[in-house]
Each structure stands twice: as C-alpha cells, then as structure tokens.
Amino acid sequence: MKISGRTFVVSGGASGLGRACVQTICASGGHAAILDMNEDQGQALASELNNTSPNSAKFLPCDVSSTSSIADAVAAIVSWTQETGKPLGGIIPAAGVGNPGLILDKNLRAVDMESVDFVLGINLRGTLDLVRQVLPHLAAVSPAASDEDGERGVVIMVASAAAFEGQMGQVAYAASKGAVASMTLPMARDLSRFGIRVVTVAPSMFESNMTAHLSDKVRTGLKKAMEFPARPGRPEEFASLVKQAIENVMLNGVVIRLDGATRMPSKL
Numbered sequence: 001m002k003i004s005g006r007t008f009v010v011s012g013g014a015s016g017l018g019r020a021c022v023q024t025i026c027a028s029g030g031h032a033a034i035l036d037m038n039e040d041q042g043q044a045l046a047s048e049l050n051n052t053s054p055n056s057a058k059f060l061p062c063d064v065s066s067t068s069s070i071a072d073a074v075a076a077i078v079s080w081t082q083e084t085g086k087p088l089g090g091i092i093p094a095a096g097v098g099n100p101g102l103i104l105d106k107n108l109r110a111v112d113m114e115s116v117d118f119v120l121g122i123n124l125r126g127t128l129d130l131v132r133q134v135l136p137h138l139a140a141v142s143p144a145a146s147d148e149d150g151e152r153g154v155v156i157m158v159a160s161a162a163a164f165e166g167q168m169g170q171v172a173y174a175a176s177k178g179a180v181a182s183m184t185l186p187m188a189r190d191l192s193r194f195g196i197r198v199v200t201v202a203p204s205m206f207e208s209n210m211t212a213h214l215s216d217k218v219r220t221g222l223k224k225a226m227e228f229p230a231r232p233g234r235p236e237e238f239a240s241l242v243k244q245a246i247e248n249v250m251l252n253g254v255v256i257r258l259d260g261a262t263r264m265p266s267k268l
C-alpha cells in the first residue's frame, strides 16, 4: 500500500514508537490521526507536522481503554478524512503501558487485579477495540484502481519481546503482549476477504518515555543480554519496519521480532 494520500490512525502517537510512526507517515506523504491521552504532546506534534505539510496530522484526545472515547475519536477521524479527501489506509495501535508487578511477592501478597486490568485494558482491550472500531470504515474504502490485489489497508499491532521472554514482574504485560501476538493470524484470516492485512511488530528495548527512567543497573543488565547492535533500538528504526509493513503487500499474518537477537533473561 502506498502511504502517500492515505490516512493512518496511530494510538500512542504522541510519544516514542507511535510518534516515530506518525513522523514517518507524514514524511512519506501520508496523513496521521494521532490518538493519545497526552494532549500537550499530541497537539504540539500535530502543529509541528502541519507547519511543514498543512492538514497532514490531526490530534484527537483518546483513552483507548474506553470504548466511548474511541468511538468519539473514530467519528472525528471519519469526518477529517472526508474533509481532506485522504481515505483511511491503516491502523497502528501503539498505545501501551508497563506497570510491573510480581504475581506473588516475598511477603506473599498476590498481584493486585486492578493493576492487571489496567495493563490488559490498554494493551490488549485497547488495541482490539480501536482496531474493531476503525475496521468498518477501512473496509468501506475503495481499493486504488491501479491495485491488482484490491488492497484496502493494513493493521500493524505492537507486541513486545515480553510476548516470548517475559521477565520477572511481567506477568500482566507479557499476557497482554502475548495475546496481541496471538491475535495476528486469526485477524489476518478474518480480514483477508476485505483486502486488509495484519502484521505485528515485537520490539525488544527501544528508547522512549517507557524506558527513559530505567536505572543504570537495569540498562547495564540489558546491554549484557544484547547481541548486535549492543544498544537499545531507536524509534525511527521501529518506524522504518512499520513503513515496510505498510508498503509490502506480502507481509501478512506474521509477528516480526525487532530485537537485534536480544533474548531477555529472567531478571536484570
């Protein structure tokens, strides 16, 4: 799918990996709907992008753990695409949270279900609900006349290395990301009749707000687990794979690790 002339919905688009996707999409001639709870950062990013390329980005405040908040944002996106004449091309649900917690701590306190629900509500339910609510509009887009495959769009979800090697304290996070990885193939199968592909990227440690506050001890431990390159990934390297996933029609129903051969140990 060509990025140019299409609109992509990016949740968590105000920061980190989502933000890099927004920037790459706009730099490639596409349009980006930035959905995030961080209004200041989201508005600032949209203004910056609109200064370079007018009306290429729109910020919409959205809490992906709320079905009605997503519904409001999706209605606004549909109106915006009608205004710009740039049809939907894809969904990148990148909003996510960590919130570590041992399933049983040394004082025999079991993990709090509120904290588990918080992580699952954003990373899993929020991903599925956003995709679910945008899909009817994406499936209604007419494929480009020149497109022999009849492609309508692409869903690019964000899992994590924790889907495969969750560390201590990552039961809820690993459950959410493992579920995202597991949804990839059945979703691709459900959507093939509409010409919509599904790809999931599973990154290891990338520089972002989520990882900015890790202690030096944890960073050193992580470095030891890295093969090559021995550094955290950069958001633009994540966005570069997302760009390829948008553009390469043969990528479908697959979870791609983006980790420089890092395999996370039990603890750091």
Ligand SMILES: NC(=O)c1ccc[n+]([C@@H]2O[C@H](COP(=O)([O-])OP(=O)(O)OC[C@H]3O[C@@H](n4cnc5c(N)ncnc54)[C@H](O)[C@@H]3O)[C@@H](O)[C@H]2O)c1
Pocket (backbone or CB within 6 Å): 011, 012, 013, 014, 015, 016, 017, 018, 035, 036, 037, 038, 062, 063, 064, 065, 094, 095, 096, 097, 122, 123, 126, 158, 159, 160, 161, 202, 203, 204, 205, 206, 207, 208, 209, 210, 211
């Ligand atoms: N950075 C890493 O090392 C790493 C590794 C593996 C996976 N991931 C995943 O990548 C995705 C992006 O994370 P990041 O590293 O860019 O983190 P980040 O904290 O920089 O960005 C996450 C964004 O999501 C937004 N967000 C959080 N809760 C939300 C909600 N309920 N509704 C709407 N927006 C919400 C935040 O405001 C923030 O802008 C997440 O799904 C994360 O789990 C990150």
